[in-house]
Amino acid sequence: MNKVLLRVEGLRTFFFTRKGVVKAVDGVSFYVREGETFGLVGESACGKTVTALSILRLLPEPAGQIVGGKIILDGTNLLELHKNEMRKYRGKVISMILQDPMTSLNPVYTVGDQIAESVRLHQGLHDEKVEEEVISALRLLKIPSPEVIMRDYPFQLSGGMRQRAVGAIAMSCHPRLLIADEPTTALDATIQAQYIALFKDIQKKTNVAIMFITHDFGVVANMCHRVGVMYAGKIIETATTREIFKAPKHPYTSALMNSVPRLDQKGERLYSIKGQPPSLRDLPPGCRFFPRCPVAEDICHQQEPSEVEISQGHFVSCWRVK
Amino acid sequence: MADVLLEGRDLTKHYPITKGLLQRIVGWVRAVDGISFTIERGKTLSLVGESGAGKTTTAKAVLLQEKLTSGTIFFEGKDLSHFSPSQLKTEYRPRLGSVQQNPWSSMDPRMKVRDIIAEPLVVNTKQTKQQIRSRVPELLEQVGLSAEHAENYPHEFSGGQRQRIAVARAMALNPSLVVLDEPVSALDVSIRAQIMNLLKDLQEQYNLSYLVIAHNLATVRYMSHTVAIMYLGQIMEYGEAEELFERPLHPYTKALISASLLTLPEDEDKGVKKIILSGEMPSPLNPPSGCRFHTRCTEAVPECGQTIPPLRDVGGGHKVACNKA
Numbered sequence A: 001m002n003k004v005l006l007r008v009e010g011l012r013t014f015f016f017t018r019k020g021v022v023k024a025v026d027g028v029s030f031y032v033r034e035g036e037t038f039g040l041v042g043e044s045a046c047g048k049t050v051t052a053l054s055i056l057r058l059l060p061e062p063a064g065q066i067v068g069g070k071i072i073l074d075g076t077n078l079l080e081l082h083k084n085e086m087r088k089y090r091g092k093v094i095s096m097i098l099q100d101p102m103t104s105l106n107p108v109y110t111v112g113d114q115i116a117e118s119v120r121l122h123q124g125l126h127d128e129k130v131e132e133e134v135i136s137a138l139r140l141l142k143i144p145s146p147e148v149i150m151r152d153y154p155f156q157l158s159g160g161m162r163q164r165a166v167g168a169i170a171m172s173c174h175p176r177l178l179i180a181d182e183p184t185t186a187l188d189a190t191i192q193a194q195y196i197a198l199f200k201d202i203q204k205k206t207n208v209a210i211m212f213i214t215h216d217f218g219v220v221a222n223m224c225h226r227v228g229v230m231y232a233g234k235i236i237e238t239a240t241t242r243e244i245f246k247a248p249k250h251p252y253t254s255a256l257m258n259s260v261p262r263l264d265q266k267g268e269r270l271y272s273i274k275g276q277p278p279s280l281r282d283l284p285p286g287c288r289f290f291p292r293c294p295v296a297e298d299i300c301h302q303q304e305p306s307e308v309e310i311s312q313g314h315f316v317s318c319w320r321v322k
Numbered sequence B: 001m002a003d004v005l006l007e008g009r010d011l012t013k014h015y016p017i018t019k020g021l022l023q024r025i026v027g028w029v030r031a032v033d034g035i036s037f038t039i040e041r042g043k044t045l046s047l048v049g050e051s052g053a054g055k056t057t058t059a060k061a062v063l064l065q066e067k068l069t070s071g072t073i074f075f076e077g078k079d080l081s082h083f084s085p086s087q088l089k090t091e092y093r094p095r096l097g098s099v100q101q102n103p104w105s106s107m108d109p110r111m112k113v114r115d116i117i118a119e120p121l122v123v124n125t126k127q128t129k130q131q132i133r134s135r136v137p138e139l140l141e142q143v144g145l146s147a148e149h150a151e152n153y154p155h156e157f158s159g160g161q162r163q164r165i166a167v168a169r170a171m172a173l174n175p176s177l178v179v180l181d182e183p184v185s186a187l188d189v190s191i192r193a194q195i196m197n198l199l200k201d202l203q204e205q206y207n208l209s210y211l212v213i214a215h216n217l218a219t220v221r222y223m224s225h226t227v228a229i230m231y232l233g234q235i236m237e238y239g240e241a242e243e244l245f246e247r248p249l250h251p252y253t254k255a256l257i258s259a260s261l262l263t264l265p266e267d268e269d270k271g272v273k274k275i276i277l278s279g280e281m282p283s284p285l286n287p288p289s290g291c292r293f294h295t296r297c298t299e300a301v302p303e304c305g306q307t308i309p310p311l312r313d314v315g316g317g318h319k320v321a322c323n324k325a
Helices: A048-056 A083-089 A111-123 A127-140 A159-171 A189-206 A217-223 A241-246 A251-258 B055-062 B085-095 B113-124 B129-142 B147-151 B159-171 B189-206 B217-223 B241-246 B251-260 B265-269
Strands: A004-017 A020-033 A037-041 A064-073 A094-097 A177-181 A209-214 A226-231 A234-240 A308-311 A314-316 B004-019 B024-040 B044-048 B070-075 B096-099 B177-181 B209-214 B226-231 B234-240
Touching: A004 A048, A004 A209, A020 A037, A020 A048, A020 A064, A020 A209, A020 A234, A037 A048, A037 A217, A048 A064, A048 A094, A048 A177, A048 A209, A094 A159, A111 A127, A111 A159, A127 A159, A127 A189, A159 A189, A189 A217, A189 B251, A209 A217, A217 A241, A226 A241, A226 A251, A234 A241, A234 A251, A241 B265, A251 B189, B004 B055, B004 B209, B024 B044, B024 B055, B024 B209, B024 B226, B024 B234, B044 B055, B044 B217, B055 B177, B055 B209, B085 B096, B085 B113, B096 B159, B113 B129, B113 B147, B113 B159, B129 B147, B129 B159, B159 B189, B189 B217, B209 B217, B217 B241, B217 B251, B226 B241, B226 B251, B234 B241, B234 B251
Parallel strands: A037 A209, A037 A226, A094 A177, A177 A209, B044 B209, B044 B226, B096 B177, B177 B209
Antiparallel strands: A004 A020, A004 A064, A226 A234, A234 A314, A308 A314, B004 B024, B004 B070, B226 B234
16 A cells, blocks of 8 residues: 555644634544545535645635644644745645636736746756646646647636646646645536546556545545545545445435435435534534434534544544444 | 427527627627427426537527527417517516526625515516515525515525525516526535425426526436437437436437446446547537537547438437437
8 A cells, every 4th residue: 555645633724803713624634645536525615625725834824824733744744844945845745726727827828837937946947948847747638739738828728728737737846745626626527527537647657646625426436545524624534435435424424425416316306404514603512513414312412523433444423423 | 298388499599700890790609500499388408518508598598688590489389589579578578587507696785685586576567565575575485595584685695595595586476487597506515405406396386397507417317307418509419308318329418428427436346437528619610510529429430520410309209419329
């Protein structure tokens, strides 16, 4: 088995606002191995993106603060690094792909220039060498005729090609960890399938570890090796993809899966989870899912459940699971 | 005999591209290019396809927000082109409702929910303020909200609740047909099921017809009775939802289904492979000759680049436009 590249332990990221403290991430632990894709699944505002931004230390300070935990990348705790040292990691060792390529690309620079920016910064190469690297990054993302495309501006490309260009920027410095935040959500179905196949291929070639943030279980099934399901700032279940689809243990995980219509099943009535996720400013006591949980017991609203390992690598935080 | 509420026949919408000071027309964007469909009373027709397929243009044509280049829409058997503007206003428009994709941009943030829901009534009916005021709580309760919500502003609601408000507004005039443009794709996964169930309940209760626009096939299968798969302004395959998803005939439908199916790791062990199409949808400005899909088709033969396959019936109303199927 590959060695663990990233280990996040008890991460807590809070936002201090005038209206109170928002506990966006409240005790999140997981690890990602080299050459592995770890999926972080959950609904909006469950803390997926804040977890990613905490790893990159790109939180909007001073409101957003990491108040506890460790982020260990290959033996180094990123939270103890000086700002300037962290800058050497960002874009080089860890890189990120965002959801909407239209907002993550700069409209007034060519695609080539934008890839060259990080190559120059992190690899200190000269112009000719830079161009070689840019072209090889575009090739890695299977962009046709890279010598031409590199001189194009983002608006000249289609949505799928733009997202590939973003991928080329992220992969240009050969990162060891890639954080992809809903990279396929803005894409059409057939283009999404292309993009996922492409990244599986890139991972085989480069052994990059991928942390894949999504709300779509279909993408998880297709792309991820292991999954963590997040709810209201906590990971409530972690398991391999096989295990989570075969035997989801947390009531939220199974409810979420049952509420998504399946193409291969003729569904009569969809199961729907009542209510909405709690406000992160004012969390319920006990288990966070308790107000919406169909199988809650008395203890669930008195005490927060702790994480139990029910089988090798399968962790669940629920009182009902023993 | 099926009870047809609305029929579109050979609908075409071409947008001109102009150039220069004189606005010379230099080309046409063929957004919708000769499509036909029927919507039965109490049933759902879904238009499915990727962006640029012409789904929204079709819906806009039905809502009279776009003027067709050619083609006819029949409503309850009557040709809409024979309607005068005032007839359209009194006899057609009030029979339609519409729900947009994004509940954050489809409502005026400065209006109270009460006024948002009442607006169609104020515009289209001669009801008194009193009558309208009493209708609003009814509508709110119909969509699973409570009467007190009427005094709030849209920003006080979550996405799911806002979409419920949008549904209430669409229901205000007791329409026969509601156009739903991606009604759940902006919502969170756990909320989508709530809204889809609500829409199904309303359909049953009021015998509503829906024209749904969606790109998520699983949602479509759950919501629809009839499905039209669109590509570059044309219908590639058309038929009853169950038939179409169980026995897809067009290579494009097959690829779409394959891309949307859940493939678990154990399926991959068994050798199940997704169909990955190469390339992207060509520009509707200059669509490919012959079959519009042939440039990306996995089963294309040279003939496909030359002859346009007609949409032909292969039995039981299942239609497909492919030379090979």
